[in-house]
Amino acid sequence: MAATLKDIAREVGVSVTTVSRALAGYHDVAAGTKERIEETAVRLGYSPNITARRLQKQRTDTLGFIMPTFGPRFSDPFFSEFIAGIGNKAADHDYDLLVSTHAPDSEGEWQAYLQAARRGWVDGLIVVRTRENDSRIQLLCDHRFPFVAFGRTSNVCDFPYVDEDSAAGMQLLVQHFIDLGHERIGLIAPPPGLMFGRYRLQSFYNTMAENNLPVQPDWIVTGDMTQRGGAEAVKALLALDPRPTAIIGGNDLMAIGAINRIQQHGFKVGVDIAVGGFDDIPLSAYMTPPLTTIHQPIYEIGQQTCAMLIDIVNGRSPQNPHTLLTPTLIIRESSGTAIKQPFKEVSAFKNNPNKLTDRKPVNFSNNMTQ
Amino acid sequence: MAATLKDIAREVGVSVTTVSRALAGYHDVAAGTKERIEETAVRLGYSPNITARRLQKQRTDTLGFIMPTFGPRFSDPFFSEFIAGIGNKAADHDYDLLVSTHAPDSEGEWQAYLQAARRGWVDGLIVVRTRENDSRIQLLCDHRFPFVAFGRTSNVCDFPYVDEDSAAGMQLLVQHFIDLGHERIGLIAPPPGLMFGRYRLQSFYNTMAENNLPVQPDWIVTGDMTQRGGAEAVKALLALDPRPTAIIGGNDLMAIGAINRIQQHGFKVGVDIAVGGFDDIPLSAYMTPPLTTIHQPIYEIGQQTCAMLIDIVNGRSPQNPHTLLTPTLIIRESSGTAIKQPFKEVSAFKNNPNKLTDRKPVNFSNNMTQ
DNA sequence: GTTGACATCCGAAACGTTTTGGAATATACT
DNA sequence: AGTATATTCCAAAACGTTTCGGATGTCAAC
Numbered sequence: 001m002a003a004t005l006k007d008i009a010r011e012v013g014v015s016v017t018t019v020s021r022a023l024a025g026y027h028d029v030a031a032g033t034k035e036r037i038e039e040t041a042v043r044l045g046y047s048p049n050i051t052a053r054r055l056q057k058q059r060t061d062t063l064g065f066i067m068p069t070f071g072p073r074f075s076d077p078f079f080s081e082f083i084a085g086i087g088n089k090a091a092d093h094d095y096d097l098l099v100s101t102h103a104p105d106s107e108g109e110w111q112a113y114l115q116a117a118r119r120g121w122v123d124g125l126i127v128v129r130t131r132e133n134d135s136r137i138q139l140l141c142d143h144r145f146p147f148v149a150f151g152r153t154s155n156v157c158d159f160p161y162v163d164e165d166s167a168a169g170m171q172l173l174v175q176h177f178i179d180l181g182h183e184r185i186g187l188i189a190p191p192p193g194l195m196f197g198r199y200r201l202q203s204f205y206n207t208m209a210e211n212n213l214p215v216q217p218d219w220i221v222t223g224d225m226t227q228r229g230g231a232e233a234v235k236a237l238l239a240l241d242p243r244p245t246a247i248i249g250g251n252d253l254m255a256i257g258a259i260n261r262i263q264q265h266g267f268k269v270g271v272d273i274a275v276g277g278f279d280d281i282p283l284s285a286y287m288t289p290p291l292t293t294i295h296q297p298i299y300e301i302g303q304q305t306c307a308m309l310i311d312i313v314n315g316r317s318p319q320n321p322h323t324l325l326t327p328t329l330i331i332r333e334s335s336g337t338a339i340k341q342p343f344k345e346v347s348a349f350k351n352n353p354n355k356l357t358d359r360k361p362v363n364f365s366n367n368m369t370q
Numbered sequence: 371m372a373a374t375l376k377d378i379a380r381e382v383g384v385s386v387t388t389v390s391r392a393l394a395g396y397h398d399v400a401a402g403t404k405e406r407i408e409e410t411a412v413r414l415g416y417s418p419n420i421t422a423r424r425l426q427k428q429r430t431d432t433l434g435f436i437m438p439t440f441g442p443r444f445s446d447p448f449f450s451e452f453i454a455g456i457g458n459k460a461a462d463h464d465y466d467l468l469v470s471t472h473a474p475d476s477e478g479e480w481q482a483y484l485q486a487a488r489r490g491w492v493d494g495l496i497v498v499r500t501r502e503n504d505s506r507i508q509l510l511c512d513h514r515f516p517f518v519a520f521g522r523t524s525n526v527c528d529f530p531y532v533d534e535d536s537a538a539g540m541q542l543l544v545q546h547f548i549d550l551g552h553e554r555i556g557l558i559a560p561p562p563g564l565m566f567g568r569y570r571l572q573s574f575y576n577t578m579a580e581n582n583l584p585v586q587p588d589w590i591v592t593g594d595m596t597q598r599g600g601a602e603a604v605k606a607l608l609a610l611d612p613r614p615t616a617i618i619g620g621n622d623l624m625a626i627g628a629i630n631r632i633q634q635h636g637f638k639v640g641v642d643i644a645v646g647g648f649d650d651i652p653l654s655a656y657m658t659p660p661l662t663t664i665h666q667p668i669y670e671i672g673q674q675t676c677a678m679l680i681d682i683v684n685g686r687s688p689q690n691p692h693t694l695l696t697p698t699l700i701i702r703e704s705s706g707t708a709i710k711q712p713f714k715e716v717s718a719f720k721n722n723p724n725k726l727t728d729r730k731p732v733n734f735s736n737n738m739t740q
Numbered sequence: 741g742t743t744g745a746c747a748t749c750c751g752a753a754a755c756g757t758t759t760t761g762g763a764a765t766a767t768a769c770t
Numbered sequence: 771a772g773t774a775t776a777t778t779c780c781a782a783a784a785c786g787t788t789t790c791g792g793a794t795g796t797c798a799a800c
Binding site for chain 2: 002045047049050051052054055060062067069072074075076077078079080084087088091096097098099100101102108115118119120121135165225226228231253255258259260263281282283285286288290298299310
Binding site: 029056 | 778
């Protein structure tokens with residue numbers, strides 16, 4: 001149906017080679033012939049067969065993204081923004097984006113990575129929501145398959161990644177609450193196994209310790225990253241006596257769920273109980289009260305991840321294969337104002353972002369690495 | 371690097387043809403040879419080169435989805451859920467999903483559709499957010515390229531689609547408010563040009579008219595489908611005198627933005643002003659107050675759209691190429707309770723869902739069709 | 741001993757492109 | 771006239787798969 005090089009060649013009266021080279025812009029074809037070829041090409045509505053080209057060039061010009069979808073009713077604003085980021089960057093460089101959806105840690109997901117690692121499906125892969133001792137990353141490392149991760153992991157192999165400094169973010173948030181006078185701070189932690197959850201949890205402990213504040217085990221509950229999970233998890237926190245005066249959601253979705261439940265219990269968020277989130281999804285600014293949170297530039301992270309991957313599949317080594325982005329604290333009303341004591345002057349440390357960028361990675365104790 | 375049929379053939383001592391046929395399960399290869407071939411295949415870690423297979427079979431086994439992304443900070447929960455729906459269904463049928471991101475109505479978007487229509491890139495396309503007189507759909511129709519749309523359009527050509535009966539949804543919502551005693555109802559309409567926005571707007575007018583309620587032009591404002599847009603747009607509504615007693619957001623995101631702004635003005639949503647949304651995104655249940663809205667089963671719509679497309683690219687004609695889904699009203703607290711007059715008994719009409727399913731398409735006046 | 745049926749295998753073409761390594765012709769320089 | 775140099779073109783191979791149309795051999799039936 002569609003016109004091929006052969007069609008043009010027959011029409012113009014030259015060889016397929018010449019047509020190919022004319023269209024590719026080589027300089028060994030006469031101006032006149034080139035013109036006739038080009039004219040015929042548009043007249044016949046020629047467009048190259050990408051599959052044939054791929055077979056010949058032995059590369060797909062396609063990047064893969066295996067999306068971890070949790071359950072059928074899956075709706076996480078993170079993903080639409082992230083896909084927009086990688087998709088646009090990929091398009092800039094004439095790459096296609098192949099998206100595959102699988103439940104995390106499922107058989108199907110594993111098969112998808114296996115297939116990808118055997119080559120020929122995509123040129124490179126983007127991995128998100130890294131897990132502790134991530135078998136996907138191990139597989140790709142073992143096969144030396146090109147990929148870039150959004151997030152680090154505890155695996156030993158060295159690989160390129162873009163990540164947000166979750167520990168620094170959590171420190172900003174916890175310190176913010178402490179500076180406001182809070183001493184009993186609850187945390188709705190991301191599920192164990194998720195790497196960024198580990199950083200956030202550990203940094204929560206660290207920051208409390210740095211401020212000489214004890215942490216009751218009861219103050220830490222786990223949620224499943226959805227607003228529903230946040231609403232469920234916060235119940236245990238509200239039942240405590242004494243109750244935490246501030247609650248941090250492991251992500252914005254859980255914080256929003258928590259706010260909902262807290263308000264249902266008749267408390268005023270930002271007055272009776274302070275709440276903070278993590279991610280700064282666009283909706284967080286439109287909650288009542290607006291949510292204090294840690295900003296993550298998801299779109300840019302998607303772009304950087306994709307750009308790095310494109311470098312790698314083209315054999316260029318990326319300028320910064322271990323990119324760590326410094327998060328910023330967005331203070332809104334949900335964290336309220338100072339309690340029990342006058343509002344303290346923010347410390348010099350908090351006002352110096354470099355201090356935060358340069359901070360060494362949190363050193364996990366061995367029993368946590370298991 | 372990766373093993374090919376030729377490698378196996380050389381190893382086993384048979385022809386490429388035999389290897390191919392053995393692996394494909396043909397019955398004209400001896401049991402013994404087949405066994406040796408299979409053993410060698412796994413030993414060499416053979417996996418077929420998809421590109422070569424595609425070239426030979428002249429089909430890509432890939433479906434395309436060109437995602438209309440609005441601006442860099444793009445985050446719409448609709449898309450992650452929709453992609454999960456089509457992605458999972460596609461995977462069930464061994465199809466890949468190629469995702470491309472482009473700003474709606476941009477040059478890049480048009481190029482992407484052009485490229486797709488010329489064949490060879492993907493076997494079929496999924497089109498969302500249909501527009502009035504949609505040039506994308508016209509293009510695909512003209513080229514007889516296989517596609518399924520989520521949403522209808524005003525184009526003359528006949529094409530397969532899945533859509534939600536937005537008009538029925540809006541009627542449910544408006545009637546709900548009217549039954550509660552509201553007479554001045556404001557609407558934050560989706561931007562003109564979006565097809566579902568047109569249905570919703572028209573149905574708003576129709577339902578008001580059916581109830582003999584006048585509509586002031588001031589009561590209709592337009593928003594850009596984001597929470598930000600909703601917050602902006604509602605300002606004009608709040609400045610009105612007399613103010614509308616109920617406000618409907620053209621989608622949940624705008625309704626949430628509106629709620630935020632309304633509360634900032636010191637009004638109590640669900641008491642001073644009733645608010646309704648459209649879509650029932652997961653977050654809507656966790657607003658304060660929870661949002662009354664029209665449920666759209668996005669995930670299922672994605673699945674149905676994809677299933678229909680797979681039928682089509684395989685030459686099967688889908689059982690119901692014009693699927694219209696009946697929406698349901700989810701009543702939550704944001705719409706409040708009856709005002710000014712006792713809560714009326716719900717009419718027989720409202721209680722009979724079939725009545726709604728069977729309702730004829732709204733008849734647009736000609737001057738609107740332009 | 742011919743015939744036909746069956747089981748098992750394979751050569752070659754095809755899908756549409758790119759690229760290698762010249763070939764043919766014309767032009768310029770000694 | 772002979773040699774070098776450009777210019778313009780192309781045949782053929784290659785990428786890895788599937789499939790068409792036999793080819794070969796074996797065995798039973800006539």
